[in-house]
Amino acid sequence: MSTAFKPVTHVIFDMDGLLLDTERLYTVATQNVLDEYGKVFTWEIKSKQMGRKQNESAQLMIDELQLPLTVSELNQKLGKEHEKVFPTVDFLPGAERLVRHLHKHNIPIAVATGSTGYNYELKVTNHKQFFSLFSHIVLSSDDPEVKNGKPAPDCFIIAAKRFSGSPAPEKCLVFEDAANGLIAAHAAGMQVVWVPDPRADQTPFKDTAHQILTSLEEFKPEDFGLPPYDS
Numbered sequence: 564m565s566t567a568f569k570p571v572t573h574v575i576f577d578m579d580g581l582l583l584d585t586e587r588l589y590t591v592a593t594q595n596v597l598d599e600y601g602k603v604f605t606w607e608i609k610s611k612q613m614g615r616k617q618n619e620s621a622q623l624m625i626d627e628l629q630l631p632l633t634v635s636e637l638n639q640k641l642g643k644e645h646e647k648v649f650p651t652v653d654f655l656p657g658a659e660r661l662v663r664h665l666h667k668h669n670i671p672i673a674v675a676t677g678s679t680g681y682n683y684e685l686k687v688t689n690h691k692q693f694f695s696l697f698s699h700i701v702l703s704s705d706d707p708e709v710k711n712g713k714p715a716p717d718c719f720i721i722a723a724k725r726f727s728g729s730p731a732p733e734k735c736l737v738f739e740d741a742a743n744g745l746i747a748a749h750a751a752g753m754q755v756v757w758v759p760d761p762r763a764d765q766t767p768f769k770d771t772a773h774q775i776l777t778s779l780e781e782f783k784p785e786d787f788g789l790p791p792y793d794s
């Protein structure tokens with residue numbers, strides 16, 4: 564982990580498992596589908612999927628678990644589960660405070676997620692005002708400019724480019740929970756605060772993450788030259 568942080572001017576957030584508690588819901592929904600096939604959704608498979616585009620993620624699961632399904636069949640089954648649970652999702656600790664704080668201080672903020680537009684709308688059902696605070700939302704699964712999903716850097720490069728003034732990568736700070744997202748942001752040349760799932764193996768990524776936190780509540784904006792919290 565680097566201890567010398569450079570000041571940033573712009574901030575890019577992942578969404579699932581970082582701002583919103585959707586990763587927990589994805590796990591429940593996926594296991595519900597896999598029960599039908601007597602398969603177990605292990606952390607090993609989940610950690611490979613997190614952050615990826617929807618179709619890449621589905622193909623990975625079909626291959627790993629040898630499911631007798633096509634990508635579109637699997638997506639359809641998962642979709643039915645997602646429709647039930649996503650509209651109920653809540654914020655993860657510290658997310659709302661940090662985003663509202665940065666917005667209040669006119670720090671440009673964006674979201675870069677692997678999600679589809681359809682799932683995004685389900686997830687933000689009860690959080691429309693909050694997500695209106697972002698300057699833009701990059702939805703990797705549906706965005707024609709995002710050729711490759713995380714761990715490729717595309718979505719972060721595009722998120723930076725779409726800010727007014729297109730800041731340089733080193734002026735952007737990324738918040739991620741997934742290893743795939745951490746790798747993607749690092750490849751984009753950005754500083755990354757990693758808030759991993761407690762099950763994640765942190766060892767291979769000690770030098771990739773600039774800061775590793777157990778919760779967004781621990782983040783100190785002044786570490787990266789951003790306005791500190793009032794109290």
Ligand SMILES: [Mg+2]
Pocket residue numbers: 577578579580581613614739740741744
């Ligand atoms: Mg995530």
